Amino acid sequence: MITRRTALGLLAASPLAATPLSKALAADYPARPVKWVVGYPPGGATDILARLIGQRLSEKLGQQFVVENKPGAGNNIATESVVNAEPDGYTVQLVNPANYINASLYKNLKFNFVRDIAPVASFQRVPNVMTVNKDVPAKNVAEFIEYVKANPGKVNMASSGNGTSVHLSGEMFMAMTGCKMQHVPYRGAAPAITDMLGGQVQVIFDNMPSIIQHIRSGSLRAIGVTTTE
Known part of the structure; x- marks a missing residue:
């Protein structure tokens, strides 16, 4: 039970x-x-x-x-x-x-x-994936931290809504790294990803199922995951 x-x-x-x-x-x-x-x-x-x-x-x-x-x-x-x-x-x-x-x-x-x-x-556990727009030059997390700190106020972080794991993953990242990004909450992952593809927002810590197809196609770039591997 x-x-x-x-x-x-x-x-x-x-x-x-x-x-x-x-x-x-x-x-x-x-x-x-x-x-x-x-x-x-x-x-x-x-x-x-x-x-x-x-x-x-x-x-x-x-x-x-x-x-x-x-x-x-x-x-x-x-x-x-x-x-x-x-x-x-x-x-x-x-x-x-x-x-x-x-x-x-x-x-x-x-x-x-x-x-x-x-x-x-x-019935399901999924990791969150730190994913950036393809126009962001960073190829890994260290480069992304450098990019954000070199461009204060210019990086928008999307989420599927206030209080979601996607939002809090990004907030934790900012707290741990000292990076300052503008949080842009959406009503769900789908509209957030649409703006990611369009370049209105630059990074999202999204759940794997909704972002994976865009990573595989090369339209977005994954640079980290919330799991240990």
Whole structure:
């Protein structure tokens, strides 16, 4: 059995499917389509994972898991909609570290995430990748630090929203290196990457699934990861 304390550890490290606290589910669950709420726009890591896992669940369980994107406020809009949904197991949420980060960032949330959301299963851990626009001359982290310090106020750091792991990875990087960058929060990874490709922002510490195709194609350059290897 996964205890609440164990679930907290899993949530801090990986996206997690979750559903409101509810009565015991019927043996024939699911008897109708399940709404899977994602707190970001289509195209980001969380959305990609939801669609991949949702497709598999649909195949295995015989009912559609329909992704519904509710971006904004660092997942809080999506979470509030799930908390207020009928607690029957037919509205679930793909949770990521931002959901727990928000508990310390926002003073007046209309829900208590730990109390109001029940964990179901942990299924994915992904690293964040420090990625730069191809016009940035730096080929590694050391060169990037030199570039930022030589160009004060000229480097914009994108994120998928305030309080996300993408945002806090960048803030930690600035704190550790003394670099000063302008944080530009977006409503999700997809619009942030669009501006990365266009050169409006120069660096992002994005989740691997949403950025990897652009790294492989050469349109963006990866110079570091948040894992030990």
